[in-house]
Structure formats: structure tokens, C-alpha cells
Amino acid sequence: MKILLVEDNQEQASYIRQGMAESGHHTDHAEDGHIGLVMALNGEYDLIITDRMMPRTDGLQMLRALRAAGNQTPTLILSALDSVDDRVEGLRGGGDDYLIKPFAFSELLARAEILARRSPVTTQAFQEILQLADLQLNRLNREVSRAAHVIQLNNREFQILEYFLSHPERVITRTMLLEQVWGYNFDPQTNVIDVHIGRLRKKIDLPDSPPLLHTIRGAGYKLSTRP
Known part of the structure; x- marks a missing residue:
């Protein structure tokens, strides 16, 4: 799951990003609603999590602008404003869910994963089970197996395999993996990709x-039943 977090409180943002990373999800961070609006309009996200009260452009202003532009990315509003009127205003302003601060991360994660299933980025092509030949990945319970043999993967390996299985028989470049799995850009010549691919291949x-899992010399990698 790729998340856009719009939160001006750096401590809160760091807490959410760390928890999402540990749960196998990537989070981009915007420090206010103005930056968040630009990022949301220029990127593809499964979910937006936004604080309500922020400088420059607050969460509701950002949401109204997004909806007016036709962006329907599911959005979870975080706010210390806890009255019924506040919650109703947030939902009518474009929010799909409203979570009051302070909150338990486990509840935030559960709500986020439920909302992401409605995402226009993922809904059309979402499959609970991804499979190629006898290799199978279950997105909901995060189980991987091959020929009925259960395979233990860490979060990063799971994300890489999920991306490959979502694009079977297709050459995947290092840059594509960095952007889609790591979520940021750095030197595509770094060996971090090769190290993770090597570990995944062994498993x-x-x-x-x-x-x-095949290496396509000079191009990248391909998950395929054919060399």
C-alpha cells in the first residue's frame, strides 16, 4: 500500500511512517495541505491520511480541492476535534473516515487497510491471491508458498514479490523497483536491489x-515461467 501522509507534526508523522513501514507499507510525507495537494494531484496513492488543522492549507481545504479536481483517493482524517459536528464536517468535506487523536496505531492501520481496498488505484485490479505457476502470494494474510511449501519473507521481500506477481512476464527495471517498492529515487546502480533479489530468489x-525469477542482463528482472 502506498500512502500519502499530510501532517505538520513531525513527531506524529515519524511515528505513523515507522509503523506503516513495519507493516509493509510505504508512506510519502507532506508537511502541510498545500504540499499534500500538489503531491496528491501528481502521484498515485492507495490512501491519503491527513491531519485536519495545519498551516497554509488545512486538511479540509486540501480535500475539497482534491475532490473538485476529480481525485477520489480514499482519505482518512486525523483530528483532535472530536465533536459530532466536527466529524460530520470532515466527512462531508470529502473524508471517507475520521479518527480522533490520540489513537492506537493498530486502529489506524486497520482503518487504513480497509479504506485502501476502495482505492481507484487498486480496486480495479485488486486480487487477494496472486499466482504464477505454483508460486502463490496471499495479500490479506501475507502468506507465500510454492508447491505447498510455505516461504517466510520479510516485509521488503514480500513487497518485491508482490510487485513482480502484479506484473508477471514483464521486465522490471531497478528504477521501477526503487520507485514502487522503496518509494524514492537514488542511484539505480546501487547493489541494494541485487542483494534483495538474490535473497528472494533463494527463497x-x-x-x-x-x-x-530471472535476471535480464542490461535490463532488470522478470518473474516468468520462461527464461
């Missing part, structure tokens, strides 16, 4: 099974 390409 999914079993000794008695035909290889599925």
Missing part, C-alpha cells in the same frame, strides 16, 4: 522446481 526458486 522462491526451490532446488527441485524450475526457476521463476
